[in-house]
Amino acid sequence: MTSTKITNQKIAKLFDEIALYLRAENVQFKPQAYEIAAENIISLEEELSDSYKKCGKKCIDEIPGIGKSMVEKIEELVQTGRLKYYDDLKKKYPFDMLALTSIQDIGPKTALTLFKKLKIKTIDDLLSAAEKGSIAKIPSMGVKTQRNVLRGIQFLKASSGRRIIHQVLPLAQNIVKKLQNISGVTHIDIAGSLRRKKETIGDIDLLATTTNPKQLIKTFTSLPEVEQVLEVGPKKAMVRYTFGMQGDILILKPSEYGAALIHFTGSKEHNILLREFAIKKKMKLSEHGLVHGKKIIAAKTEKQVYTALGLQEIPPEIRVGADEIKLAQKHKIPELIPYDSLKGDLQVQTDWSDGDSSIEEMALAAKNYRLSYIAITDHTQSLTITNGLNEKRLLEQGKEIDKLNKKLKNFRVLKSTECDIKKDGSLDLSDRALKTLDVVSVSVHSNRKMEKNAMTERIIKAMKHPFVHIFFHPSGRIVNIRDGYEIEMDKIIKAAKEYHVALEVNGSERLDLHEKYIRQAVELGVKLVINSDCHTQTHFTNLDFGIGQARRGWATKADVLNTKTVDAFLKAIKK
Template identity: 35%
Template sequence: MHNIYALMKNHLVAHILNRVADYMELRGDEFRTKAYRRAARTVEFLGEDIEDVAAQGRLRELPGIGENIAAKIEEILSTGSLSLLERLAGEYPVDLDSLLSVEGVGPKTVKLLYEELGIKTLDDLEEQARRHRIRRLRGMGEKKEAMILRNIELARSRISRRPLAYVVPLASRIKSELLELEGVRRVEVAGSIRRGRETVGDIDILVTATDPHRVMDHFTSMDLVEEVVVKGPKKSTVRLREGLDCDLRVFDDEVFGAALLYFTGSWEFNVELRRIAISSSMKLSEYGLFRGDERVAGRTEAEVLEALGLTYIEPELRENRGEVAAAAEGKLPDLVNLSDIRGDLHMHTLFSDGIDAMEYMAEYASILGREYIAFTDHARYIDDVDAYLRAAERIEDVEVLAGVEVNILYDGSLEVPDKILQDFDLVVASIHDPGNITERLLRAMEHDPVDIIGHPTGRVLGSPDPLVDMERVVERASELGVALEVNSNPLRLDLRDTHVRMAVDAGCRIAINSDAHSRGALENIRWGVITARRGWAEPDDVINTMGIRKLRRWLGN
């Protein structure tokens, strides 16, 4: 699913359903809380446009969506809102989006804070925490008040950022539109998008053009623009209808490389490059690398980096996490590419909570160039293992591994006995509920049939990260020969980049998988590749860059 509006529509529906669930939890309605939460999750991780599903009359075929919730989804799609949510919001007039983004604050806490202290907004919460009034409430205390206060700033930054996959199609559309203008020679998206950061706060675009004024006139009048913040001959800023700011800057060809380098790298990365320049009696800026008044380099990024004594640094690495020193020594990793991925080892079909049959998933995987795939439907849905295995054997488009995803229970045991799991070609073990994550993962990896730990931390972007001791998990996975997954779902990206780096450094293998629940979601693997690149992963670090025979040997060992 490439269309930005389709992505945003799915996000809107899931968001509204989740908010209804939050209000139901405030009311103490446990049954409806679970029902709306499950429906929201189905839409959130759906690999196709929810509007298309509704138009085809397939809403009621989706897991957890019956007549009542299907009608609610249709209302959201037709009106952009939900009357039920508006009624519920009238009962509790609080800014749930902001308050629930604070780690340690859930719907029940919001209810307590509103009823006892009249807290409605993030500012109210911060004020009452600083006045030490939260600690006096039942079930709170001094430690929880301090934790909430610490997490408020983090929540503010989280609210303003969007998942990378939601922003890239939007930035690409702007780039394509600008490239169509007469006199525009080059357009590049820079900033955190080019670095592949998991979330994006704004969009940075650089242009070379013969007529900058025409470029700025067009940019500030695009249909996507809601408000022009500032307009100038060389730089303009607009606020887009999706709520993001977008900066456009025009540069001359001879300095474009220096500008792209400057506006791509993190602040820390740019400081380090300027330090190197100064140590060589040079000066570096977005307008080039200078020795005195002479521009030494600037036309290309490689030219500037070479003049600084560095080999080319891929955009995803430009965070000042050791890549500059590695470039000076010629020891940068040969990063994994999407073209290196030969198979996909985590996906779901109609046998569990997927919405497409095995045949359709395999056919589309083949179109995407996959040589092999693993069906990994949830074990709890597979009533007849033999029928499942036979169905997998009948697939002809690609080579198929008949796998399974098994849930890791709270004590670290698996929901299915090892003797049954031995019948599958591949076993992905995952946690799908919070709590005790580190110990559960460590125990689950001890089970001999387990090959991959799926979405290891269980995080969802936009929510507080679960607490996991990843050093222990990575160390044990490396010892046992268990791969850790980079789940490519745009709302997960789990492992995150820093955890990938930790795994790579420890010699622990990773698997970059789509976790697709529909054909279209198989394409999401691109986001996992970007995350792995940010974690310095090379092809040999990734098990699904192997050919099928080598992979089968790895699984057998």
């Protein structure tokens, strides 16, 4: 055994790189198998090294897209930290395949040619070769290719990778708003990963129909947000925005809009499965429509295309290329929780701890956001950095809430807390204090580096506490910022069921729970709440991101307790 711990990230990256080498060698079918495996590994929440420790090869083999050969490779990686198959490829092709192919217009074959002809191994090698003009001298390449390479390197150096959806969606919606009022525009939609509500977004894809394409393209490319126009044609344009992302717009025929929407919404894996499914039904699906023989049978709307395939319409959030098509065939896709269906928010911080507004200000902001109740969940005493509440202040806060509730019409403020779970699993407030509250929520903020079993035990102990109703941001992660603590989420979900504790889907930049565990919880009948975790009046918009996350985890309205009225909610959390 080795001390090197190999992460899923690393394994997926290795598989992606193997796929590229195989593509360069023109190997058929295998590259895709490695890519699918890599994609599936990335979306796992649990580390493969842990799964392997827990139940060996069996757990690995269950992952879709991973068969006998890849199980062995993962085993080798987990045990030794190395993979001979990969090392051999690397000996044969000692250049940075991943880096080179991250440049636009350079794929595996071009990268291999560059290595063979010019001994180019890195992006720096490539840059100096392009500047010297030696790329244009390679047969099959020319001056234009060389110029594109330089442009691609520039772009790569300037771009900052994938951003969390919270930052991107408002920008995209703002752009859509500016475009939809242009004369002639009949449809304009966000597609791609943004429409699927993925946690992080790489670029902004827009689709449109219009009777005046010229005008739309002109406006799109001259928006104040546009820093540089990268490409412009009669039906397509690509730009770079001032906020450092790339975006494009495609103008489509209204008669093909649905098929195109499916195609450009993705995911790629979903599209592949959908097309394979069409083939089995003796049909052919492309962005232009669903074709049988030479006849287009469906294209105008997404629903028509799915229906013509004999499938239930599949919501964008679950188009991931897993089991959604199989279930759509059996009409077993549940109605996912609708946006705008939350009536309350159970995690709201105020200026009593680390929020920036008063209880009343937060209540009015929530009311304005069409909510009818919120729970005030300021931190507790051991979180001194947030000015957490001790028992005395909590009781004072309760009095203030009582006063406020008398004043407010058609709105209720619940007395609550985000009570810290201490290292030993005990709570940061006494039972006497907790008893005065309408809702008791708990979470972990300290001693994050505990060993997995101990952390799991610590949390389960807190969940067992008879007064506890909700466990906040269960994994402790923040997207793009930090991973969660080590925890056995399966056990936490089972404990939630056993002790009647709801799990939070946190809509802030935590996006915690992960969609895999949301689905697992839903399947087990564990109840969820979706919260904004807002610390300021404008952040109730986080609720929508929470709903998006819950939808990606196949949650329905019935699974989410704060879709209920306040009285029904309070009744539902009772132990």
